Amino acid sequence: xxxxxxxxxxxxxxxxxxxxxxxxxxxxxxxxxxxxxxxxxxxxxxxxxxxxxxxxxxxxxxxxxxxxxxxxxxxxxxxxxxxxxxxxxxxxxxxxxxxxxxxxxxxxxxxxxxxxxxxxxxxxxxxxxxxxxxxxxxxxxxxxxxxxxxxxxxxxxxxxxxxxxxxxxxxxxxxxxxxxxxxxxxxxxxxxxxxxxxxxxxxxxxxxxxxxxxxxxxxxxxxxxxxxxxxxxxxxxxxxxxxxxxxxxxxxxxxxxxxxxxxxxxxxxxxxxxxxxxxxxxxxxxxxxxxxxxxxxxxxxxxxxxxxxxxxxxxxxxxxxxxxxxxxxxxxxxxxxxxxxxxxxxxxxxxxxxxxxxxxxxxxxxxxxxxxxxxxxxxxxxxxxxxxxxxxxxxxxxxxxxxxxxxxxxxxxxxxxxxxxxxxxxxxxxxxxxxxxxxxxxxxxxxxxxxxxxxxxxxxxxxxxxxxxxxxxxxxxxxxxxxxxxxxxxxxxxxxxxxxxxxxxxxxxxxxxxxxxxxxxxxxxxxxxxxxxxxxxxxxxxxxxxxxxxxxxxxxxxxxxxxxxxxxxxxxxxxxxxxxxxxxxxxxxxxxxxxxxxxxxxxxxxxxxxxxxxxxxxxxxxxxxxxxxxxxxxxxxxxxxxxxxxxxxxxxxxxxxxxxxxxxxxxxxxxxxxxxxxxxxxxxxxxxxxxxxxxxxxxxxxxxxxxxxxxxxxxxxxxxxxxxxxxxxxxxxxxxxxxxxxxxxxxxxxxxxxxxxxxxxxxxxxxxxxxxxxxxxxxxxxxxxxxxxxxxxxxxxxxxxxxxxxxxxxxxxxxxxxxxxxxxxxxxxxxxxxxxxx
Ligand code: GCW
Numbered sequence: 001x002x003x004x005x006x007x008x009x010x011x012x013x014x015x016x017x018x019x020x021x022x023x024x025x026x027x028x029x030x031x032x033x034x035x036x037x038x039x040x041x042x043x044x045x046x047x048x049x050x051x052x053x054x055x056x057x058x059x060x061x062x063x064x065x066x067x068x069x070x071x072x073x074x075x076x077x078x079x080x081x082x083x084x085x086x087x088x089x090x091x092x093x094x095x096x097x098x099x100x101x102x103x104x105x106x107x108x109x110x111x112x113x114x115x116x117x118x119x120x121x122x123x124x125x126x127x128x129x130x131x132x133x134x135x136x137x138x139x140x141x142x143x144x145x146x147x148x149x150x151x152x153x154x155x156x157x158x159x160x161x162x163x164x165x166x167x168x169x170x171x172x173x174x175x176x177x178x179x180x181x182x183x184x185x186x187x188x189x190x191x192x193x194x195x196x197x198x199x200x201x202x203x204x205x206x207x208x209x210x211x212x213x214x215x216x217x218x219x220x221x222x223x224x225x226x227x228x229x230x231x232x233x234x235x236x237x238x239x240x241x242x243x244x245x246x247x248x249x250x251x252x253x254x255x256x257x258x259x260x261x262x263x264x265x266x267x268x269x270x271x272x273x274x275x276x277x278x279x280x281x282x283x284x285x286x287x288x289x290x291x292x293x294x295x296x297x298x299x300x301x302x303x304x305x306x307x308x309x310x311x312x313x314x315x316x317x318x319x320x321x322x323x324x325x326x327x328x329x330x331x332x333x334x335x336x337x338x339x340x341x342x343x344x345x346x347x348x349x350x351x352x353x354x355x356x357x358x359x360x361x362x363x364x365x366x367x368x369x370x371x372x373x374x375x376x377x378x379x380x381x382x383x384x385x386x387x388x389x390x391x392x393x394x395x396x397x398x399x400x401x402x403x404x405x406x407x408x409x410x411x412x413x414x415x416x417x418x419x420x421x422x423x424x425x426x427x428x429x430x431x432x433x434x435x436x437x438x439x440x441x442x443x444x445x446x447x448x449x450x451x452x453x454x455x456x457x458x459x460x461x462x463x464x465x466x467x468x469x470x471x472x473x474x475x476x477x478x479x480x481x482x483x484x485x486x487x488x489x490x491x492x493x494x495x496x497x498x499x500x501x502x503x504x505x506x507x508x509x510x511x512x513x514x515x516x517x518x519x520x521x522x523x524x525x526x527x528x529x530x531x532x533x534x535x536x537x538x539x540x541x542x543x544x545x546x547x548x549x550x551x552x553x554x555x556x557x558x559x560x561x562x563x564x565x566x567x568x569x570x571x572x573x574x575x576x577x578x579x580x581x582x583x584x585x586x587x588x589x590x591x592x593x594x595x596x597x598x599x600x601x602x603x604x605x606x607x608x609x610x611x612x613x614x615x616x617x618x619x620x621x622x623x624x625x626x627x628x629x630x631x632x633x634x635x636x637x638x639x640x641x642x643x644x645x646x647x648x649x650x651x652x653x654x655x656x657x658x659x660x661x662x663x664x665x666x667x668x669x670x671x672x673x674x675x676x677x678x679x680x681x682x683x684x685x686x687x688x689x690x691x692x693x694x695x696x697x698x699x700x701x702x703x704x705x706x707x708x709x710x711x712x713x714x715x716x717x718x719x720x721x722x723x724x725x726x727x728x729x730x731x732x733x734x735x736x737x738x739x740x741x742x743x744x745x746x747x748x749x750x751x752x753x754x755x756x757x758x759x760x761x762x763x764x765x766x767x768x769x770x771x772x773x774x775x776x777x778x779x780x781x782x783x784x785x786x787x788x789x790x791x792x793x794x795x796x797x798x799x800x801x802x803x804x805x806x807x808x809x810x811x812x813x814x815x816x817x818x819x820x821x822x823x824x825x826x827x828x829x830x831x832x833x834x835x836x837x838x
Contacts, residue, residue: 023657026471029209029479030506033072033151040153041074046090047129050080053093053101057247058136061211062092062143069147088127092139095132107132108160114216115162116142134162137216137249144212152505161491165449167334167375167404167459168489169217169253170210171299172466176226176234182410182548184417184787185467185474190220196237200244206466207248213486215462217251223301223338225255227263230284239291246294253296253336258320259308260284271313272323281327289331297333298324299377304341317341317362318369325371334457336404337370339363339378339394345560354574354582355562356382356609359394364587368400375402375457380430380444382584383563385413387530387540388426390596390606393587395447396435402457405430405448409481410465410473413540414529416549416787417475419669420643421529422522424484424496431492436591445492460489476662479507480522496523514653517646524639531636532676535629537609538565538573541680543721543797549787550672550797551679552721565608567687571615572625573608585610615688629684630692633677640673668784671755671802679723679797686723704743706731706818706830713739714820714830717795724797725831730759732795732827733820741818741830745810751838753806756818757831760784760801763793764826770805771817778805782826795829806838 024032035041052063067078079085084101091098095107104123111117111134121128131146133139141163149156173181178192189202210218220241221229228234242252257263261280262270270277288295302320303309310320321337328335342358359382370376376398381389385408395403407427414421431445442452450458462485466472473479480503487499497519504518533551534541543552544563556563565572575581577597585596595601596610604619615626623631643666651659681697691697707716707729714733719725733739756770760782770778780803787798820828 022655024655026476026479026658026661027205029472030483030503031069031147031209031212032506033069033147034509035075036073036150036153043153044074044150044156046070046074047088047127048076048078049085049087049089050078051084051089051091051101052080052082053091053097054136054139055082056136058140058249059092061208061247061249062131062133062136062139065140065208066090066092066143066146069143070150073147073150086126090129090131092131092143093133094135094139098130098132102128102130105130110134111138111160112162114138114141114166114214115160116145117158117160118142118146118156119158138162140211140249141214148212148502148506152502153510163214163490164445164492165459165489166457167217167336167461168215168486169219169296169336169404169459169461170215170409170464170485171219171223171255171406171461172464173222173224173410174220174465175222176228180465180467181222181224182412182463183465183467184410185465185469185472187468189466189468190241196240200240202468203241203244204247206472207245207250209472209482210250210486211248213483214490215486216249217253217296218245219253219255219296219299219336221255223255223299224305224307225257225301227257227259229254229256230260230264232287235288235291242292242295251294251296252292253299253333255299255301256324257307258300258302258310269313270308272310272315272320273313278323278326281324285327285331285333289333295331295333297328297335297373299336299338300324301338301340304338305344309341316366316369318366318374321374322369322371325374329371329373334373334375335371336375336377336461338406339376339392340384340406342562343560344562346562348558348560348564351575352582353562354576354584356574356576356584357582357587358382359392360397360587363394363401364397366401367398370401372402372456375404375459377404377406377461379406379408380427383539387414387526387534388537388605388609390537390609391430391433391435391444393435393584395444396437396442396589396592397587399437399453400455402450402455403448404459404461405444406461406463407485409462409485411478411481412548413542414526415669417473417478418549418665418787419529419640419672420475420477420521420525420665422477422484422500422525423481424488424499425523426526427484427488428496431488434592435589437589439589439591449492460485460492462486462489475665476507476658477522477525477665479503508654508658511653514650517650521643521646528636528639531632532640532673533636533680535608535632535680536573536604536625537606539563546794546796547787547798550800551676551724552797553679553683553723554721566612569687569689571613571617572687573612574610575612576610581612615684615690624690626684626688626690627693630681630694630697633681634696637673637677641670644670667804668801671757671804672800674802675724675757675797675800678726679721683723700726700832700834702836703832703834705729705832706741709741709743709818709833711739711741713737714741719795719831721796724800725795726757727832730795730829730831732829733822734827736822738819738821739828740820741833743816743833745814745816745835746812747810747835748837749811750809752808752810752835753804753838754778754808754816755802755804755834755836757800757802757834758782758820759795759799759829759831760786761793761795761799761826761829762786764822764824766823766826766828767821768803768828769819769821771819772808772810773815774817777808778803782828793825800831810835
């Protein structure tokens with residue numbers, strides 16, 4: 001095959017569908033390299049030889065990955081060599097390496113350090129596609145870019161590209177025992193039983209996925225760092241992880257505890273200004289770099305949520321960060337010091353107390369005091385990854401300090417990878433927020449890129465928490481968040497549509513119907529989740545004292561955690577105004593502060609974050625606040641309820657394994673959205689005393705409460721909090737023999753779907769049997785792996801689950817029986833049965 005003069009490989013849309021014969025686990029993520037339909041493959045008239053001029057492991061990865069991907073998608077073989085083969089070739093290398101082989105080639109312009117350029121070039125009768133990287137990493141990113149275009153059947157054209165900023169890292173909150181804090185996809189790929197795993201195959205596969213979207217760093221242990229992290233023996237073990245990442249240009253870094261000089265080094269103190277402490281950090285850095293020459297640096301969480309910090313000695317975060325940074329500096333390492341410093345013992349009775357103020361209050365005065373290789377890592381919002389928050393005012397307050405934005409890929413407050421929530425639209429809102437610092441355009445993206453205030457370092461950190469689940473993040477749709485994070489870190493100007501469209505094509509193929517449906521589902525999924533969880537900037541409304549998953553509304557109030565919304569029977573919302581509230585709004589630059597301070601201009605989406613208002617307060621769209629809460633929750637639950645049927649239109653167009661896995665997730669989400677809807681709307685109705693104008697809230701004519709059915713063995717119990725069970729009650733079977741609930745139906749004859757709401761605990765696997773007139777019509781086991789990574793023994797909004805059977809013909813006078821067989825400590829709990837006419 002000869003290359004053409006130009007790289008015009010037009011093959012934009014082929015309607016030929018490759019049948020999905022093979023089940024897929026999702027382990028390849030977006031790097032499936034599915035074979036292109038022949039007609040599409042033929043459009044790519046590419047050289048069939050790859051020359052790798054560089055010798056580093058990363059340069060070799062670039063060449064072998066290009067060969068692997070092109071072979072898999074186009075069917076031809078692409079041999080790799082280090083010398084020119086005397087035929088048309090790809091030539092990969094840095095400009096100097098390439099010129100060595102092709103002296104007559106002139107680099108178009110020097111690529112940025114991690115950037116690349118692709119150009120065609122003819123010499124001695126051969127055509128070359130020259131992929132030049134500023135470094136070997138740049139080459140690797142260029143190779144992945146070519147493959148991504150081919151996989152989407154898009155044109156590969158000459159051009160160049162470079163990443164937005166130098167810091168493009170993931171953080172993993174993995175513990176040495178193999179658990180992952182806020183991880184929802186199985187155990188750690190790095191650690192087990194207090195050690196680095198023997199088999200690190202998944203680590204190198206992870207490195208490949210990260211590199212494919214331009215991520216160049218990974219912090220592998222929890223920010224709540226194990227005190228053994230810097231033990232000499234542990235460093236040796238950790239070096240193996242760095243080795244596994246190295247061929248993919250991913251530099252390993254570590255979370256460290258500031259008390260390490262004392263705990264690991266046995267010094268008397270960890271006071272950052274003590275010279276012995278400085279020496280200890282220097283020696284430790286030297287030791288690490290001997291074992292890990294490309295070590296990235298340290299992430300530090302201090303003086304927050306029980307971690308010790310410089311406050312113990314009356315020192316500042318700048319003093320703490322700098323002593324560590326000076327140890328790393330000779331080796332090229334950096335310190336990411338987290339801006340997530342707050343007091344979790346705030347006084348609820350103090351109306352001026354406000355957790356949201358903490359970032360600014362703790363760091364603003366230190367601007368300019370941090371060393372050049374320190375970066376302040378700031379969560380995108382001032383609280384903690386809620387479904388909706390304004391951006392942290394700290395971004396605009398630091399003008400002489402490097403900054404990175406911390407985004408949470410793992411869905412801690414957004415459905416824990418049991419709900420589909422594509423987070424890129426949320427991140428875009430944060431990145432696109434123009435903070436108007438110095439009364440000029442300063443969008444958050446440009447601040448963290450270092451452009452707005454001319455800072456040398458900065459960028460993006462994503463808390464990923466992938467696990468050993470074959471598909472990395474448990475929900476097949478959740479991988480779009482890891483992919484999207486990388487793409488945004490590379491270029492925050494990409495649109496949500498561009499990102500999701502590429503991800504869908506790479507993940508599920510180019511069939512227009514698949515692309516249309518998946519894009520549509522993902523693009524709106526954050527909005528849908530927000531609609532049925534926490535409205536108007538109030539916070540997610542999950543149980544913040546538990547696992548942060550199901551509803552648990554008042555858990556946010558009357559404690560020291562400061563996620564308050566200060567509801568009483570008159571009104572709701574945190575007054576953060578300068579005029580009458582906590583003054584938080586005054587932390588924003590004046591133009592933005594003015595918008596938030598006034599009820600007229602404050603966007604409704606942030607209303608309850610910024611203001612305290614009565615329940616009948618009228619929103620911009622003319623609805624009262626409380627009616628908006630009712631309507632939005634019914635709308636959100638109904639949209640989530642449409643996911644299964646929309647997904648079903650793709651049957652046969654996606655391999656069965658991922659099809660059924662995703663369908664199961666959507667069915668679960670549809671049921672769980674109803675728990676959310678009912679909990680939030682009932683709670684608002686009770687506290688406000690204002691009924692739903694449409695009469696839906698608290699009235700469920702199709703529902704039969706379990707506690708009202710005729711019971712044999714079952715007993716009624718109160719559920720806490722009350723809003724997470726229908727009528728506040730459930731029934732449990734506290735004996736080893738099965739229990740039954742029976743009712744005589746008086747419904748009009750017809751075809752019905754029957755839903756049973758029960759609680760699925762991790763403590764056992766109860767069995768349920770639904771019988772109509774004594775004959776079994778459905779049988780299932782309560783065996784879901786719901787998010788509680790630790791056993792949650794509660795009947796509540798996190799364990800509440802819905803089972804539905806459709807197409808059942810019912811007649812008036814029929815007898816419906818539910819038989820529950822308890823197992824271990826799970827008492828076959830039931831909340832209600834609902835009959836919906838189809
Ligand atoms: O939101 C909180 C999480 C903690 C986490 C902390 C942090 C790792 O619930 O699990 O600790 O944020 O970001 O440090």
